[in-house]
Amino acid sequence: MLLQEKTAIVTGGTRGIGFAIVKKFLENGAKVALLGSREETVEKALTKIKEENPDAQVYGYWPNLMNPEEVAEVFAKVRETYGKLDILVNNAGISARDSLYDYKPEDFAKVMDLNLNSVFICAQAAAKIMREQGGGVILNTSSMVSLYGQPAGVGYPASKFAVNGLTRSLARELGKDQIRVNAVAPGVTRTDMVAALPEEMVKRLTASIPLGRAGEPEEVANAFLFLASDMASYVTGEILSVDGAAMT
Ligand code: NAD
Numbered sequence: 521m522l523l524q525e526k527t528a529i530v531t532g533g534t535r536g537i538g539f540a541i542v543k544k545f546l547e548n549g550a551k552v553a554l555l556g557s558r559e560e561t562v563e564k565a566l567t568k569i570k571e572e573n574p575d576a577q578v579y580g581y582w583p584n585l586m587n588p589e590e591v592a593e594v595f596a597k598v599r600e601t602y603g604k605l606d607i608l609v610n611n612a613g614i615s616a617r618d619s620l621y622d623y624k625p626e627d628f629a630k631v632m633d634l635n636l637n638s639v640f641i642c643a644q645a646a647a648k649i650m651r652e653q654g655g656g657v658i659l660n661t662s663s664m665v666s667l668y669g670q671p672a673g674v675g676y677p678a679s680k681f682a683v684n685g686l687t688r689s690l691a692r693e694l695g696k697d698q699i700r701v702n703a704v705a706p707g708v709t710r711t712d713m714v715a716a717l718p719e720e721m722v723k724r725l726t727a728s729i730p731l732g733r734a735g736e737p738e739e740v741a742n743a744f745l746f747l748a749s750d751m752a753s754y755v756t757g758e759i760l761s762v763d764g765a766a767m768t
Contacts, residue, residue, distance in 0.1 A: 521549035522749035527602040529595065531555045531585060531642060532612030534565040536711030537661065540737035541609055541744045542578065543569065548745060550607070551577035553598045557612070558582055585612060585638035588645070595645045604653055607748045608646035610639040610683075611661045615713060617673040628675040635679035636686070643690060647699055655698030657748050660687050662705040664763040680705075684759050691757030700756040702747045707763025708734040731764030 528545050532538040533554035542554050546569065554569075556562040562580035569576050579601065583590040599605050613635045616627050643658050650656030666680035683703060691701040708714055708725045714734065717725075726734050743762045746752055 521547075522745060522751065523607075524549035526550045526606040526748070527552075527598070527604055528607035528609065528748065529553045529555060529598055529605065529642075529646070530609040530611055531638070532661075534561040536713060537706060537709060537737045537740050538609070538611040539565060540741035541611060543572075544738065544741040544745050545607075545748070546573065546576045546578060548749075551602050552579075553594075553601075554578055554580045555585070555594070555612070556580065556582050585642060586633050588641050591638075591641050592645045595642075595649060599649055605646060605649045605656065607657045607659070608642060609659045609661070609744060609748070610642050612638065613661060613679075613713075615673060615676040617676075617717070619672050620674055623674065631675035632679050632682075635676070636682045639683055639686060643686070643701075647690075647694055647697070650699045651694075651697040656700075658690065658694075658699060658701045659744055659747055660701070660703040662687070662703040662759055664705055664707040664761060664766050666705055666759070667761070668767060687759060688757045695756060700747075700752070702752070702756060703759045704740060704743045704747065705759050705761045705763065706735060706740045707761070707766040709737055709740055710734050711737055725766070729764040729766045733764065735762060735764060 528550050530542050533542045534556035542552050545552050559582050562582050566580045581594045583594040660683050662683045663680040665677040666684050669677045687703040740762050743760050
């Protein structure tokens, strides 16, 4: 079990990639705090996990990730409950597909708020705890579009390019505190985010993937498991693609 005795916070843990990460971390011995945007969806996810694994050491919280005080309060609670915080996974994210001509500035701000600002806020809260305890791991969720951009919905790729910058810079800044910082850049992965895209677009996207299919949330979670574990003890500042060699 790669994460025995480790404690983790996973944002956006109620479904999709985040839910797969929560399950993967629990299976590997971690204690996990699952964060979501609403009490109802958090409770639903916890019930699902407990049905499969009644002994799972998992708690749920729903702070506003854009509010530094609320985030710090929840992170302190997690530390108090588990005695420490070893791993933070910044996974919560949204996308919008509008063309530049129709893109509302408030929608652009919304995407940046969750996909970038909340990553900064959560990383800051976690790093303060991790520095005090002598180290930790921060993992961010980027995207394949952080490498190539995409032909519409410019806020989303812009936010993920920035997540890569944050990841590489934080790795350099926090290395001295024994905090490793990495990102996983998933390709097309079968979650609600992809189900919301027009079928034509999904077909076009998967047709150009050399492995010939979309990825599964569990395949992305495997990369998070590796980077969270001591197997990756000398890996920091890395953006790990899990995308079937997609180049869209
Ligand atoms: P999803 O829509 O299935 O899940 C998104 C998660 O984010 C949910 O748990 C939701 O509760 C949470 N969330 C949404 N708005 C929130 C808010 N305001 N506050 C707190 N939490 C909020 O998405 P997914 O496909 O699992 O995506 C997870 C991450 O992976 C995102 O960062 C996304 O950008 C990234 N990603 C996904 C794909 C893909 O193809 N699915 C590809 C590349 C990157």
